[in-house]
Amino acid sequence: MRALAYPTLVGDPHPGDTVLLNTTALDRGLGTGGYALVIAVLPPPDQHHTTPTTQPDTRPSAGHLVKARYTPHQTMVLGVDEQESPHHHLLRDADTLDNMPVIVADLHSALPAIIAGARHTAHEHGRPTPRITYVMTDGGALPAWFSRTISGLRDAGWLDACITVGQAFGGDLEAVTTHTGLLAAHLITHADITIVTQGPGNLGTGTRWGFSGTTTGETINATSTLNGHPIASLRISGADPRPRHHGISHHSLTAYTRVALRPADIPLPTLATTPTTFTTTDHDPHHLDTLIHHQATPLTTCPAHHTLIPLDATPALAAALEHTPVPLSTMGRGLTQDPAAFLAAALAGTHAATLLS
Known part of the structure; x- marks a missing residue:
């Protein structure tokens, strides 16, 4: 085995x-x-x-931050925010992200697509390639070492740093909370864009509240509290057979309308503009567009009053997704099986890149 x-x-x-x-x-x-x-x-x-x-x-570790605490494999690491850290002075009174774009996503599989969108848009507008840091939360795998996606993106130069927060460990930097992870991304790795999502794996129980992606709403709150610019990537599928995940997943709708209390930008894709080769055999992109635009209505009327950013999923963006350095796969489906999933994630990166000066 x-x-x-x-x-x-x-x-x-x-x-x-x-x-x-x-x-x-x-x-x-x-x-x-x-x-x-x-x-x-x-x-x-x-x-x-x-x-x-x-x-x-x-x-002995240089630090005293214990992760995977009180399990047989608990490990001790040096946290960027503890007193022994050479970065402690930067974080001791740190309280702002200075409007840094922070993209939150439900699934780890969104990470390469988001980066592809950011890089494609920067190059399309003649801008430098943005520095991108990944803050990995502990909703999925705890060791960052488990992710072949992180390794492949780092080797290709697409990802500049990985910070593991909460019980997650194994990143280039360790932090106690998402808040200090975000501040470390800004002040230590000098990220232009930070992406926050759980590690590989996703816990879901088919109930309204029993899924690990609720943390995306909490990350929006944290980003806003720290004066960052939150961008919420929608989990969208045109091929998932489960009704609760068809179109905009209930994970995104619940987390962004019920958990998030601060407003975020939410890129809303128009999928019918992509080539016909990027449509599934079972779902017409025009029908999917109609569905997701209808499902998106509560995002603007919820307490957070998010801002929808309509964006075209262009043929050029679709082509960019064909050349990622790591395979694109979500729930066992690749780019051609469920293009909507990756195009929606890529547009979150596109929007973030347009915010850079």
């Missing part, structure tokens, strides 16, 4: 080693979490009383 080991936590396994596995997600056939996870590298069977040949890194 496929198994995943994080050497920092369990040591470095080698062929022939005996390992203790957690197979809970694999046993249930989960998608994103469909791996066995190595809990420990064990000594050979005839040497049970000896010390394992490989050990996790137990050297």
